[in-house]
Amino acid sequence: MTDAYDAGELAALERRLDEWLAELAAEHDHILAAGRSTDGDARWFVRLRGEEKEFTTIWISLGQRTLKYETYVMPAPEENAAELYEHLLRRNDRLVGAHFSIGVEDAVFLRGEMPVGQVTFHEVDRLVGTLYAQVELCFQGLLRIGFRSRFV
Numbered sequence: 001m002t003d004a005y006d007a008g009e010l011a012a013l014e015r016r017l018d019e020w021l022a023e024l025a026a027e028h029d030h031i032l033a034a035g036r037s038t039d040g041d042a043r044w045f046v047r048l049r050g051e052e053k054e055f056t057t058i059w060i061s062l063g064q065r066t067l068k069y070e071t072y073v074m075p076a077p078e079e080n081a082a083e084l085y086e087h088l089l090r091r092n093d094r095l096v097g098a099h100f101s102i103g104v105e106d107a108v109f110l111r112g113e114m115p116v117g118q119v120t121f122h123e124v125d126r127l128v129g130t131l132y133a134q135v136e137l138c139f140q141g142l143l144r145i146g147f148r149s150r151f152v
Contacts, residue, residue: 003117004064005116010042010062010064010116013062013116014042014062016121017060017062017119017124018036018044020121020124020125021034021035021044021060021124024046024124024125030050030132031046031048032048032049032055033045033046033047034046034047037059041061042061042062043059043061043062044059045057045058045059045060046058046060046128048128048132050139052136052139052140053135053139056131056135057071058070058131060127062116063116064116065115065116066113066114066116067113067114067115067116067119068112068113069098069111069112070109070110070111071131071135072103073100073108073110073139074108074142074146075105075107075108076102076105076106076107076108076146077145077146077147078146078147078149078150079146079147079148079149080145080146080148081146083145084108084142084146087142087145088108088142091138095134096130097126097127097130098110098111098112098127098130098131098134099112110135112127112131114127
């Protein structure tokens with residue numbers, strides 16, 4: 001089991017995450033905003049402008065043992081659900097550090113997590129880049145499967 005971080009260690013990591021996300025936003029034009037959630041939890045967001053999907057927002061949550069991250073990909077499919085879910089499962093086989101899943105109201109999400117001890121600037125950059133790239137890579141194709149009749 002991954003070691004739990006104490007309050008002081010988590011507070012220090014929270015400050016570093018604030019700094020790292022600000023640095024990423026300053027370095028990349030397609031990051032429109034990055035910051036801390038206003039709900040009081042250890043949660044951050046990174047909002048990116050895309051080409052295939054207009055916007056992608058990645059949520060990052062810090063716990064005592066893990067850093068979790070996720071983004072909403074698309075709503076539940078209106079048709080061809082089995083084909084869409086099979087497609088996502090096959091994509092999962094090629095992903096490292098993230099996986100497609102079904103969330104609230106059967107919407108499609110891309111999620112992952114890592115042990116808190118592995119969180120570095122480069123890992124945060126990698127996870128943001130991975131989620132963004134995967135959404136951009138597959139979004140239009142997923143829509144064409146799950147909402148096929150709208151594209152005819």
